[in-house]
Amino acid sequence: MSINNLVFTGNCGGDMEVRYTKAGKAVGSVNVAMTQGWGESKKTTWVKCTVWGDRADSLAPYLKKGTPVTMQGELEIDVWQNKEGVDQTSIGCRVNSVAFSQAKSGNEAPQSTAAKQASSPQSSGQQPFDDDIPFS
Numbered sequence: 001m002s003i004n005n006l007v008f009t010g011n012c013g014g015d016m017e018v019r020y021t022k023a024g025k026a027v028g029s030v031n032v033a034m035t036q037g038w039g040e041s042k043k044t045t046w047v048k049c050t051v052w053g054d055r056a057d058s059l060a061p062y063l064k065k066g067t068p069v070t071m072q073g074e075l076e077i078d079v080w081q082n083k084e085g086v087d088q089t090s091i092g093c094r095v096n097s098v099a100f101s102q103a104k105s106g107n108e109a110p111q112s113t114a115a116k117q118a119s120s121p122q123s124s125g126q127q128p129f130d131d132d133i134p135f136s
Contacts, residue, residue: 006075006093008047009068009101010034016063018056028056030063032071032093048092049073059098068101 016030028051035044049071051059063069076092 004074005072007070007072008032008034008093009070010047012063012065012067012069013046014065016051016056016060018060025053026056027052028060028063032069045091047071048090049095050076050092051095051098055095062100063098070099070101071095072097072099 010032013031013033016028018026018028020026030049030051032047032049033044034047035042037043071093073093073095076094078090078092080088082088
């Protein structure tokens with residue numbers, strides 16, 4: 001068994017673009033810049049994030065250039081050869097949930113998918129807690 005889970009924080013490098021498959025399913029993509037280190041050793045790594053289905057349509061208005069986000073999803077690594085025959089590699093993430101670090105002024109960011117699921121007892125099939133605690 002293997003676990004493929006990528007969690008990272010960064011800023012959107014542009015507005016999310018939403019396209020549709022022939023079957024009508026939405027596919028959103030946005031590049032997110034992760035910055036690590038500081039000073040002269042500061043380095044930026046770009047991650048191509050892909051969001052599928054209704055989530056892509058609902059997140060598109062909020063995933064704008066500069067928006068700070070924390071993404072969680074499956075790591076995807078793509079390797080290909082460019083025109084000169086040199087191997088190229090890109091890092092991707094098939095996004096499962098998004099958390100917004102701060103709301104942009106005038107635009108309140110939606111709750112992350114994970115936060116929505118955690119705050120809704122009906123979504124997990126669990127009943128809300130009773131006020132009575134059976135132990136002390």
